[in-house]
Amino acid sequence: MKVLVADDSAVPRLILERTLQSLGHETLTAVDGNEAWDRYLAFQPDVILSDWLMPGMDGIELCGRIRAAQSDHYTYFVLVTAMTEVEHVITAMAGGADDFIVKPLQRTALEAALIGAARVTALHEELRTQRAALERLNSLLHDDARRDALTMIGNRLRLSEDLAAAVAQIERSGLSSCIALLDIDHFKPYNDVLGHPAGDIALRTVGQALAGTIRGGDSVYRYGGEEFLILLPGQTLKTATVALERVRAAVEHLGIPHPDNPPSRVITISGGLAMASPGASNDVNDWLRQADIALYQAKAAGRNQIVVFKRERDAA
Numbered sequence: 001m002k003v004l005v006a007d008d009s010a011v012p013r014l015i016l017e018r019t020l021q022s023l024g025h026e027t028l029t030a031v032d033g034n035e036a037w038d039r040y041l042a043f044q045p046d047v048i049l050s051d052w053l054m055p056g057m058d059g060i061e062l063c064g065r066i067r068a069a070q071s072d073h074y075t076y077f078v079l080v081t082a083m084t085e086v087e088h089v090i091t092a093m094a095g096g097a098d099d100f101i102v103k104p105l106q107r108t109a110l111e112a113a114l115i116g117a118a119r120v121t122a123l124h125e126e127l128r129t130q131r132a133a134l135e136r137l138n139s140l141l142h143d144d145a146r147r148d149a150l151t152m153i154g155n156r157l158r159l160s161e162d163l164a165a166a167v168a169q170i171e172r173s174g175l176s177s178c179i180a181l182l183d184i185d186h187f188k189p190y191n192d193v194l195g196h197p198a199g200d201i202a203l204r205t206v207g208q209a210l211a212g213t214i215r216g217g218d219s220v221y222r223y224g225g226e227e228f229l230i231l232l233p234g235q236t237l238k239t240a241t242v243a244l245e246r247v248r249a250a251v252e253h254l255g256i257p258h259p260d261n262p263p264s265r266v267i268t269i270s271g272g273l274a275m276a277s278p279g280a281s282n283d284v285n286d287w288l289r290q291a292d293i294a295l296y297q298a299k300a301a302g303r304n305q306i307v308v309f310k311r312e313r314d315a316a
Contacts, residue, residue: 001118004045005029006036006062007080008054012105016049016080019107023114033057040066044073047117049101052081052092060095067096072131074124076117080105150200151207154221159229162219163284166233167276174278178232178240181291182210182247182271185303187226189260190267202267206251213250215243228269229291237275237308244271244306252304261303268304270295275309 003025007013013029020027028043030036034056040048048066050059057065063077079092082103092100098120099113146158154162166177184190184206191199203226210220210228223229230247232240248269256267272294276282294309301307 001046001114001121002026002028002043003047003049003114004036004039004043006031006033006048006050006054006059008032008051012051012103016105016110019110020049023111025114033059033062036062037065040075045075046121047076047078047114049078049080052079052083052088060092060097063092063096072128074121074128076120078113078117148207148222151204151222153207153211153228154219156221156224159221159223159231160284162221162231163287166231167282167284167287169233170276170278170282173234175234176236176275176277178235178237178273178275179287179291180230180232180240180244180247180271180273180306181223181288181295182228182230182269183295183299184226185268185270185299186258186261190258193260202256205254205256206267206269209250209254210247213247218243237273240273240275241306241308244273247271248304248306264304270298270303271306272296272298273306273308 003020005013005016005020005027006029007016008031013031017027017029028039028045030039032054033050036048036050037057048062050062052059059079059081063079066075066077076099077097078099078101079097080101080103081088084102089100099116101109101113146155146161147153148155163179170177184202187199187202190202203222207220207222207228210230214220214230217233219231221229221231230244232243235243248271251269252264252266254267257265258267259265261268272291274287274290274294276287290309294307298305298307
């Protein structure tokens with residue numbers, strides 16, 4: 001183990017250092033509490049053997065500062081002192097010490113303390129490892145809960161969180177943002193004729209094509225069934241229309257055969273685009289409703305196209 005020895009008396013410090021080295025431990029020494037604190041920060045020892053009474057910062061104060069500063073790495077703290085009263089033992093333990101050894105130091109007492117230190121530090125290391133594994137697992141579960149299992153893109157939970165954040169960002173940044181609601185054209189007959197396994201493959205392929213075509217700052221989600229949604233932060237209708245036309249073309253260029261989708265006879269998508277602007281009364285449900293209206297208009301106009309939502313006053 002790595003052991004830091006803090007003692008203002010040279011002879012006991014040297015004896016303790018050599019004894020620890022003979023027991024196979026890596027050692028470092030400090031002549032007072034202040035130096036011990038500096039070396040603790042640099043050395044991150046497994047064990048500290050500290051004299052109680054030292055000039056400047058004493059052993060109890062050093063122990064308290066270390067306990068207050070510790071995070072994942074646990075340092076086993078042993079106070080070494082000539083004081084033998086029970087009250088001193090209680091004071092040491094209450095101050096954060098793990099063990100208490102009375103001077104003059106006996107080799108057997110030191111070995112016993114180090115055995116206990118090895119067990120305790122091993123347990124803390126095991127707990128640290130388990131905590132890190134649990135944090136990684138929680139992160140994976142958090143991500144899995146927000147990912148569509150079929151297409152491996154964001155799901156409705158992720159979408160609801162991101163849309164709420166997007167509305168707040170619009171007001172903070174003063175920049176508009178757009179959403180596009182997309183639907184695979186004539187997907188029901190595709191599923192009915194070719195079967196659900198083929199439908200799943202098509203959904204997965206289209207979802208990955210969308211994810212691979214959008215810009216870095218945009219996000220794509222499976223909205224439900226054969227519907228997808230793309231969130232385009234900071235974009236205007238003009239720039240978003242260009243981006244969505246690129247997405248539409250990418251899906252058509254996949255060339256997935258779809259006999260019931262004339263005239264191209266391949267899988268295509270229709271899309272409705274809606275914008276939320278700073279200063280407007282932006283409500284997520286209204287934003288989605290606008291994109292849905294535009295999607296319906298795209299289907300009514302012949303499919304395989306992107307339609308922008310326009311308010312009545314804008315269309316007039």
